[in-house]
Amino acid sequence: MGIKTQPYKTHDAMAQAVADRIIALVRTKPDAVIGLATGSTPEAVYAKLVEAFEAAKDSDAPLDFSQVTFFALDEYVNLPLHHPESYHYYLWSKLLGPIDADPAKVHIPHGTAENLDEACQRYEAALAKAGGVDLWIVGMGHNGHIAFNEPGTPRDSRTHVVPLTDATRQANARFFGGEKQNTPSHALTVGLGTLKEHAKEVAFMVNGEAKAGMLARVLHGGFNAKIPATLLQGMNVTGYFDEAALSQTRQK
Ligand code: F6R
Numbered sequence: 248m249g250i251k252t253q254p255y256k257t258h259d260a261m262a263q264a265v266a267d268r269i270i271a272l273v274r275t276k277p278d279a280v281i282g283l284a285t286g287s288t289p290e291a292v293y294a295k296l297v298e299a300f301e302a303a304k305d306s307d308a309p310l311d312f313s314q315v316t317f318f319a320l321d322e323y324v325n326l327p328l329h330h331p332e333s334y335h336y337y338l339w340s341k342l343l344g345p346i347d348a349d350p351a352k353v354h355i356p357h358g359t360a361e362n363l364d365e366a367c368q369r370y371e372a373a374l375a376k377a378g379g380v381d382l383w384i385v386g387m388g389h390n391g392h393i394a395f396n397e398p399g400t401p402r403d404s405r406t407h408v409v410p411l412t413d414a415t416r417q418a419n420a421r422f423f424g425g426e427k428q429n430t431p432s433h434a435l436t437v438g439l440g441t442l443k444e445h446a447k448e449v450a451f452m453v454n455g456e457a458k459a460g461m462l463a464r465v466l467h468g469g470f471n472a473k474i475p476a477t478l479l480q481g482m483n484v485t486g487y488f489d490e491a492a493l494s495q496t497r498q499k
Contacts, residue, residue: 262291282383
């Protein structure tokens with residue numbers, strides 16, 4: 248348990264390490280269960296997986312993702328699935344489509360469901376049925392959120408509907424024409440308790456100087472409900488960090 252720290256020089260190098268870990272997992276366990284995050288942090292991981300999938304296609308050892316089950320951490324509420332900023336669209340266009348994932352094995356919280364509570368329950372049931380997530384990629388927001396579990400979220404929370412904080416809407420505004428009021432106000436998110444119960448291992452990715460102060464707090468303190476990422480301390484976590492993200496940790 249605890250966060251094993253893996254420092255990398257660059258964001259690209261840490262993304263390569265996570266991609267290599269996933270490729271090794273799928274080669275040894277073709278029906279692995281993999282958890283995915285969205286956002287800018289893991290984008291390069293997905294590009295590298297697509298590259299590896301293409302490169303291996305006509306080789307003696309193709310990379311087959313068709314038996315892999317995928318779970319996404321979260322999704323905006325009321326954003327059409329094919330909206331370019333929906334997490335559904337992000338994951339299908341950047342990763343799942345290009346690697347020929349099986350749609351029946353992909354679970355993304357259903358943000359446009361008529362009954363959002365039922366959508367959360369369906370997601371929880373699918374997770375329970377999958378028998379654990381072998382490796383879950385998790386990123387962190389500037390305010391320490393993981394998935395859309397904002398500061399103050401109870402550590403035993405289950406998958407739920409969440410109003411997004413001003414800080415998170417502001418951070419996401421760049422994807423919605425720059426205006427905070429154009430960003431979705433709610434999301435569905437895996438709960439902290441759900442993540443803790445089901446993730447057998449987490450690949451915790453943080454890059455960039457802007458998150459260095461928050462990362463230092465996550466690595467050095469105990470669980471603090473004001474910093475949801477501190478939940479990870481009690482889990483089996485490998486931290487993939489670039490030097491910029493660790494710049495304030497080293498000075499301690
Ligand atoms: C996305 C997610 C979020 C992001 C976080 C960091 O599925 O769960 O918690 O990981 O907001 O976002 P980026 O990577 O864009 O800095």
